[in-house]
Amino acid sequence: MGNSALKSHLETSQKTGVFQLTGKGLQEFPEELQRLTSNLRTVDLSGNKIEVLPPSIGNFLQMKSLTLNANRLTSVPPELGKLKKLETLSLNQNQLQTVPPALCQLKALRTLCLSGNLLTELPPGLGALRHLDLLDLSHNKIHHVPPEVQELQAIELNLNQNQISSVSSSISLCPRLKVLRLEENCLELSAVPLSVLDQSQISLLSLEGNLFEVKKLRDLEGYDKYMERFTATKKKFT
Template sequence: MGNSALKAHLETAQKTGVFQMTGKGLTEFPEDLQKLVNLRTIDLSDNKIETLPQLVERFTILKSLALNHNKLRVLPEELCKLKKLETLHLNSNHLTYLPSNFGQLSALKTLSLSGNQLRAIPTQLCGLRHLDMVDLSKNKIQAVPDAIGELQAIELNLNQNQISQISAHISHCPRLKVLRLEENCLELGMLPPSILSDSQISLLAVEGNLFEIKKLRELDGYDKYMERFTATKKKFV
């Protein structure tokens, strides 16, 4: 891709606050971007970017960052200084963990990490007070830890992992309404009954695990879950 194309994109971004350059075979974060500290949106999805530079911290008013389908293995700690960032899409990369200061992304509402190499749910997420949606599907997560009880999200997607254990603390999540656990390694006895009887969850998706769905209906608390499910369903009709 020629410099003239990049220059045209940069000129547009200067005016609009939006820089979008997807599917261009970029192997690195465009250095000239650092001059545009007024950006609110950056989309560099479908490229071949392997690292994010430390200068990413200069985008102090950035609200949305999309780097889906790249080759990222780690994220710089500097990313965590983006206090205005609300949406972060990092699907289909090679990430195995998140920066230790990730909990400082205090404005974050939507986080997509589907199709990475995470082996555990990052506990840093539990400090994010405005988080609405977390997508951790298609990773290698094996368990849901006690710390999950602090998660503020409304929707948590854990489809297509290797989960065989779930802490009952997930029932304590104050805002969790949608929990997706399809295509994991769960046996029925590993599903905490409190998810049904004693949580805010009104949509529990557990198809494709090591039990028949109809067996779920025999569990204590299923009636209470169905009350929440039906009440929520009515709201959307």
């Protein structure tokens, strides 16, 4: 991409606080953006070939939304944790095997999307994100949901299309969890914690495409309680 085109984008971003440059084959995070650290609020660099996010990403203290979907990132720097105003972080379709603990410092974060990576476990410490509405970990290689999940503050947790064969009953203790998606995993009916049905806040439980017929859920103790929550939520939106 020519310098003049980039210059034109930078000039626009100076006025709008938004920098969007998708599908242009960029191989690195544009260094020129450093000129805009004081006013850049939204950056979308999806569909490029970026392999490394530089530590200087920590300089964008006004940033509220960072989207780097469909790049080639294998890691993200701990400096990302400095973005105290960040509300949306989307890193779908990269090659991340882990995420740094510094992510837990993003106290304003509402949406964290890590779909289509190489994660094998739930990133630890995400319970520190008190305002998290959505955590998307679909299309990864996660095998189980550990007891620490109870610390999670998310309203929706998407774990579709992983390799999950066990779910800790602690998930029923998540204080804000309303939507739990576990489609296309490796769950037996016996691996579904009964506490999710009769003791949780969950009003939408998605389990299609596992190792049992979904209609067999009806035979489980607590299913009626779950259906009461499901129906009550449905009425709200009709």
